[in-house]
Amino acid sequence: xxxxxxxxxxxxxxxxxHYMNPQAYRIKTCALLLLAWRLVxxxxxxxxxQPMVDVGPNVQVSKSRSDLIHxxxxxxxxxxxxxxxxxxxxxxxxxxxxxVTIAYVSHDTxxxxxxxxxxxxxxxxxxxxxxxxxxxxxYFIAIERSGTSNARVVLYRSTDYGKTWSPGTTLPSSAPSxxxxxxxxxxxxxxxxxxxxxxxxxxxxxxxxxxxGM
Numbered sequence: 749x750x751x752x753x754x755x756x757x758x759x760x761x762x763x764x765x766h767y768m769n770p771q772a773y774r775i776k777t778c779a780l781l782l783l784a785w786r787l788v789x790x791x792x793x794x795x796x797x798q799p800m801v802d803v804g805p806n807v808q809v810s811k812s813r814s815d816l817i818h819x820x821x822x823x824x825x826x827x828x829x830x831x832x833x834x835x836x837x838x839x840x841x842x843x844x845x846x847x848v849t850i851a852y853v854s855h856d857t858x859x860x861x862x863x864x865x866x867x868x869x870x871x872x873x874x875x876x877x878x879x880x881x882x883x884x885x886x887y888f889i890a891i892e893r894s895g896t897s898n899a900r901v902v903l904y905r906s907t908d909y910g911k912t913w914s915p916g917t918t919l920p921s922s923a924p925s926x927x928x929x930x931x932x933x934x935x936x937x938x939x940x941x942x943x944x945x946x947x948x949x950x951x952x953x954x955x956x957x958x959x960x961g962m
Contacts, residue, residue: 804858804859807858807859807860807861808861809835809852809854809858809861810837810839810850810852810861811861812852812861812862812863813839813850813863815841815842815843816839816840816841816842816848816850817839817840817842818837818838818839818850819837819838819839819840820837820838820874820875820876821835821836821837822835822836822837822876822877822878823835824878824879824880825880826880826886826909827880827935828880828882829909830857831854831855831856831857832853832854832855832880832886832909832910833853833854833855833857833858834851834852834853834854834864834878834879834880834886834888834910835851835852835853835854835861835878836849836850836851836852836876836877836878836888836890837849837850837851837852837876838873838874838875838876841868844868846868846871846872847872847873847874848866848867848868848872848873849866849867849868849873849874849875849876849890849891850863850864850865850866850867850876851864851865851866851876851878851888851904851910852864853886853909853910853911855909864886864888864906864910864911864913865888865904865906865910865913867890867892867902867904867916869892869894869902869916870892870893870894871893871894871895872893873890873891873892873893874890874891874893875890875891875927875928875929876888876889876890877889877890877929877930877931878931879931879932879933880909880933881933881935881942881944882933882935882941882942883907883942884906884907884908884909885905885906885907885933885942886905886906886909886910887903887904887905887906887931887933887944888903888904888906888913888931889901889902889903889904889919889929889931889946890902890929891926891927891929892916892918899926899927900918900919900926901918901919901926901929901946901948902916902917902918902919903916903917903918903919903931903946904916904917905917919946926948926949926950927948927949927950928948928949929946929947929948930946930947930948931944931945931946931947932944932945932947933945
């Protein structure tokens with residue numbers, strides 16, 4: 749609140765009250781308005797300098813496997829070359845009558861996509877994850893289940909941006925049961941550059957016999 753008392757302004761707020769000469773109050777108010785307007789103009793200029801995001805048309809990534817029903821999708825981009833993309837997904841295969849996991853790759857910023865690798869072994873495959881590493885390396889992992897209570901994490905590796913892939917490698921200690929794994933690669937310039945990290949949950953039985961995610 750602002751109140752005039754004999755040519756002096758009494759300015760009150762939640763922090764208390766203080767007195768100010770009316771002319772000084774007007775100068776301070778104008779200065780604040782000018783500062784606010786300058787900040788608005790600067791913000792507009794900064795926004796105008798930001799690069800525009802160009803959203804292209806929709807592209808069917810799974811065109812080469814259009815007979816499958818896809819869900820649970822993850823995507824990753826190559827930090828050294830944004831043209832290289834990888835997408836991994838679960839998919840139901842009608843002719844196999846089971847769920848499999850697949851990775852698709854693109855080398856033209858997503859304009860076109862190609863089939864990369866799949867895990868269709870066992871009774872089903874799920875929870876895929878994928879990423880790029882340094883020097884053209886790409887990684888794809890998935891859970892492969894060979895029995896009702898037996899699951900393991902299988903890793904596939906590419907050294908040419910996902911064009912070709914190595915056979916699957918079962919990660920040690922990932923069986924007999926694992927859930928929702930993820931993969932990430934150290935791409936810093938430190939001594940651990942290129943090191944691959946895989947995380948997953950392994951359920952453990954508690955003292956009262958129930959399962960608890962770990």
